[in-house]
Amino acid sequence: MIDRRAAISILLEKRGGLLLVTGLGSTTYDVASVGDDDRNFYLWGAMGGAAMVGLGMALARPHRRVLVVTGDGEMLMGLGALATIGVQRPRNLAIAVFDNGHYGETGMQASHTESTVALCDVARACGIERVHDIVDEAGLRNFAAALREADETLFARIAIHADEPPRVLPPRDGVLLKTRFRRALGIEPQG
């Protein structure tokens, strides 16, 4: 198992042009802990929607790698998204699930991955061929390299400790987050 803050630091070490979507909850704080960036789109709600936001973004920007970083609870709420993504399989989409088997936001109740559900198997069964089941730093570095080099849809389940590091809160104004993201991509003129 890996410390979640160490994990996100490694994933974003050589970020390059990566576009980021984070799921509701701790993964938003994890990404913010590395430093806020206009190319980060944080979901402060819409639970279950992170992977699909990533899909729409990846289809719209086929030449940019899009990484969704979300938690096991958020992924479980939108599990059908893996089926939808398995059908589309954009080459530039990657989904990384920080899996601690618990709902950290709400009192550390056990999630389905704590008992029977294996997210990597779900992703494979949905047609995502390149799946990383990551339990240590070497696996994480391998996935980080794939983010830069691979030319296919990626899914990673990253086993992290069930702890709650101090919260780092990024902006939560949705219009601001949207507008600065689109400006960073040159879609909207600088205001």
Added chain:
Amino acid sequence: MSGGSGGSDIADWRDEIFAALQAAGIGQVGYVPDAGHARLIELCRADPGIRAVPLTTEEEGVALAAGAWLGGERAALLMQSSGVGNCVNMLSLTRTCRIPLVILVAMRGEWAEFNPWQVPMGKNTEAVLALCDVLVHRVERPEDAGETVAAALDLAFNGDYTVAVLLSQRLIGAKRWVK
């Protein structure tokens, strides 16, 4: 009109809706299949300029559209009235971020409905959308369909709103409209 099957002067109201989507530059169309949208889905899937994305459930499409917009593409969603209920929380995403989106809703449960299980959601579709701050247009007559969808697309993309167009069950059940 594109896709007319019987000759150049025959237009189907579904083809006119499709033409409105094309004219507005819609790049992604998420859908959960519905018989009322069958022709539109077929047209979207056949268009190389549109990525048609089948969804397992309708709220996926709201999130898809948000991602599309963040990446610089316009999206529309096709669903049945029952699917509107599935979208309620996800619509907080487009509402909070003011992401433009047009949702075309094929109505069930309102006109000579055979299946009573469709009636509760059909009866409440417009109210649910209004509670979610979605602007709602409604089409009852085939000759209004293309124009109404075009107006909804203008409203959505000029002002960053989510706009739904309800295609009434009476309309969907109607025979092909000949211009």
